[in-house]
Amino acid sequence: MPPTFTYQFNNTCFKGTSSFETGVFINNKFTDGSDKTTIDVFNPSTGQVLCQVAEATPKDVDTAVNAAQKAFDTVWGMKAPAAQRGILMNKLADLMDAHFDELCALEALDNGKTFNWAKIDDVTASVGCIRYYAGWADKIQGKEIPCGEDKLAYTRHEPMGVVGQIIPWNFPLLMLCWKIGPALATGNTIVMKCSEFTPLTALFICKLSVQAGFPPGVFNLLVGYGHTVGAAISSHMDIQKVAFTGSTLVGRKIAEAAAKSNLKNVTLELGGKSPNIVFDDCDMEHAVNWTAYGIFWNQGQTCCAGSRIFVHAKIYDEFLQKFTAKIKSLKVGDPFDSANYQGAQRIMGYIQSGKSEGATCHIGGERQGTEGYFIQPTIFTNCKPDMKIVREEIFGPVGVLIKFDDDDDVVRQANDTIYGLAAAIFSQDINRAIKTANRIQAGTVWINSVANTDFHMPFGGFKQSGMGRELGEYALNNYTNVKSVHVNLGAKMI
Amino acid sequence: MAQPVKITIPSSGKEISVPTGLFINNEFVPSVDSQETLDAINPATEEVICRVVAASAKDIDVAVAAARKALETTWGKNVDGFERSRLINKLADLIERDQQELAEIETLNNGKPVKIARDFDIGDSVQCLRYYAGWADKITGQSLEVDNKAKIAFTRHDPIGVCGQIIPWNYPIQMWAWKVAPALACGCTIVMKPSELTPLTALKLSELVKEAGFPPGVLNTVPSLGPVGGAALSEHQNVDKVAFTGSTITGRKIMEAASKSNLKKACLHTIPVVISLELGGKSPHLIFESADLDQAANWAALGILYNTGQDCTAGSRVYVQDTIYDKFVALLVSKAKELVVGDGFDPKTTAGPVVSKAQYDRVYGYIESGKKEGAKVILGGEKRSGKGFFIDPTIFTDIRPNMKIVKEEIFGPVLSVGKFKTEEEAISLANDTTYGLGAGLQSSDANQCMRVSTALEAGTVWVNQYNVLNNNVPFGGKHQSGIGRELGSYALEEYTSVKAVHWNFGEKADWPLF
Secondary structure, eight states: OOOEEEEEEESSSOEEEEEEEOSEEETTEEEOOTTOOEEEEEOTTTOOEEEEEEOOOHHHHHHHHHHHHHHHHHTSGGGSOHHHHHHHHHHHHHHHHHTHHHHHHHHHHHHOOOHHHIIIIIIHHHHHHHHHHHHHGGGOOOOBOOOOTTEEEEEEEEEOSEEEEEOOSSSHHHHHHHHHHHHHHTTOEEEEEEOTTOOHHHHHHHHHHHHHTOOTTSEEEEEOOIIIIIHHHHTOTTOOEEEEESOHHHHHHHHHHHHHTTOOEEEEEOOOOOEEEEOTTSOHHHHHHHHHHHHHGGGGOOTTOOOEEEEEGGGHHHHHHHHHHHHHTOOTTSGGGOOOOTHHHHHHHHHHHHHHTTOEEEEOOSBSSSSTTOBOOEEEESOOTTSHHHHSOOOSSEEEEEEEOOHHHHHHHHHOSSOOSEEEEEOSOHHHHHHHHHHSOOSEEEESOSSOOOTTSOBOOSGGGEESOBSTTHHHHTTEEEEEEEEESSOOOO | OOOOEEEEOTTTOOEEEEOOSEEETTEEEOOSSOOOEEEEEETTTTEEEEEEEOOOHHHHHHHHHHHHHHHHHTSGGGSOHHHHHHHHHHHHHHHHHTHHHHHHHHHHHHOOOHHHIIIIIIHHHHHHHHHHHHHTTOOOOOEEEEETTTEEEEEEEEEOOEEEEEOOSSSHHHHHHHHHHHHHHTTOEEEEEOOTTSOHHHHHHHHHHHHHTOOTTSEEEOOOOIIIIIHHHHHOTTOOEEEEEEOHHHHHHHHHHHHHHTOOEEEEEEOOOSSOOSOOOOOEEEEOTTSOHHHHHHHHHHHHHGGGGOOTTOOOEEEEEGGGHHHHHHHHHHHHHTOOBSOTTSTTOSBOOOSOHHHHHHHHHHHHHHHHTTOEEEEOOOOOOSSSOOOOOEEEESOOTTSHHHHSOOOSSEEEEEEESSHHHHHHHHHOSSOOSEEEEEOSOHHHHHHHHHHOOSSEEEESOOSOOOTTSOBOOSGGGEESOBSTTHHHHHTEEEEEEEEESSOOOOOSOO
């Protein structure tokens, strides 16, 4: 029997005991993995092992898929009234609200982000996302399309069936909700692999989903490794669709596996090297604050981090001075100054390459302290376009500052990347900002803010940042198959 | 006046508190200038349950001003869709919590059986509110390509503003929900005039609106007589839209008043009320020879007897194909006999009394006219003795198209049954009306179903069913049965005002032109 996770919180933000079952979650039950192995879950702030959770295997994927298919064929999909799906999702959101602080505490414990950021951002947006998609459940509409007198023609937007969802460790609960929201609303059943680094809030959601009344098999959660469970999901012959958020490198593997197996539908939310363009007519304080947030929030571990900062020559020196002051004001315990995962070594590697390729390490560039995973907020200047630190996604608190003086040229530079996830523009001349926004090749453009997502608005990448859109009404398209029905009213065939 | 009163539920002796004042700015208040009251009557006993304050024209002014203030400060463009969604869902939860009590008040004032009030009327109303709560943060406009180098254009779906809503007495709670839900979802504020015959549940629901947390003035409730409150709302210069369910004759008056005042948007859904010999809804129900006769008889019975026939889409003209006529009519009579008309608090009752003396007299007037014009009564047609506005199911055959019982809406459990030979004849008989609210057909021939449903001129056509609605499917009438649609995403259009924004960022003005 897999263990119950119990943790006593006793800090200024949250006091209380959190206790919930762990294990491979299939058919509303927790069990050991098929190999009876476990995965250590670490507290990234201390390096200590928090607990062991059951490791899921490809065999467990099979079991989960069978359960999800059975649920789809009997109690979910087109067998459950759509309004009922919405009711259950709203109940789940209510339960999340009832355990709000506990969820924040668990997320902070497991991921390393601060309780306050989890509260303001992650958990608030997670609950909102579930409620938003609950509202869509009974509104999955097709069209009636006139095709002449001899035909009644209409479309149905049907659920796909069993969908596989693979989520990352940077926003564990939020990424879970972005995925299950549209999938459940449209009537699919789910086999989800959460990150082996951050399974706690996902396991807690399993408990809440049972309490909310979701039938067994609708939502199944496996804690396992990418190369075992993730691969099994991507190549499974009975999973109709895979949705993945993570690196471009892994995204390719998933798309490949999908193509080689059953050509399952694929949506990918991948990496980015998002440009942040600060024009000379910006509101300086505003630009400095948002830009710092854009690269250092969540320790830079955000797909849409504004990691290439273009600053107009006219304000470059002033911006650099104020930006440096801002960075220096970031304290230990700040959200900008917490943990990292196996990325620490990789990030230090990029910092090294920046130095060796001749960029100037303007601030930071070293580990923080001698132990743990902490890296100082780091900015490089005097960069050249072909440097690794300019071209490749670092996924850490490392940004590059680039001077420009021509609008057309900065747009060209901003678009000179294989990525296209997001962009940000700072200017008080809204015309200039909108014109520039129209020209940037990115799935989201923020004007006078950065990384300011809203679950009502679609989010996704151009180019190698991904395919498909999450959030908003658009996400529903990722989880439905359009069926056209032609009813012949009289056309005869000779 | 305006203090809550305790009313007693007959079957259990339970006491329920009911507010009696006008609900304005989240408070129950007396009239500013009138001592008039409305009697809420129990149609099963003909006794007065209690009296409520009747709003005067001046009270309507106060309510409209409150709604306008809320629109400009705490609601309208000042509240986001997510918050509106949250509040509407909260309201739904509270109604669900209090469903038994609300059902009992509904039965006391309207007469329908408690179980039906609770499980159907209120159950559907809760779902309706939840449905529109889901839309509240999804009221999107369009972004439109105009000139990528110079301009962006987009639309915003603004709330239309202060809405006067006037609802009838046949489904007091459900008609309230159909109106309130989309209006609130779109960010409108409301001045609601429930029917003077059935004001109690609208007042009780107002308590829940306050409890849910809606800011003062967002929803105001002003029971009053149609010619007083209804007229005042329709003529009001400060009301942006009137939504009305009721008789065609009153609908005309409202539209006239609206166009004379400030060209407010009028949206009408009609059923006859009070004394009217004019046009209303007279929905046809066609029974073809390939129909599953037992099921068809069930649907036909439901179609005319549900809610004691007091339904805008009542299938009050049933036409049966000649080859199955005798068999079907016998079945239909036996189904109709299964209806138990009685006091709504009696668990055996499946249909209550009609709502008022005026309705009672009106329906019997039609029954007498049917007999006089030579139609044959094969079931019912006789008055009961004793108290209560009880009318037993009545079926006429041997009808002719020009009979009053065939042309005019009766709004009671009175059915006219006719015969047809061919499909074309059936369609012709069905469409021979100035109405166009509902229609139904029973057939197991799929192509026939398609042909006939295409040909029937009605806003809702049921195939192998009758009178079952869904919150996500629009509802409304063609021709003189109304304008606009309720339910579904279509209702949102009734409560939004589209603003197009043309944002130039690159085009220089070409002046002088040549």
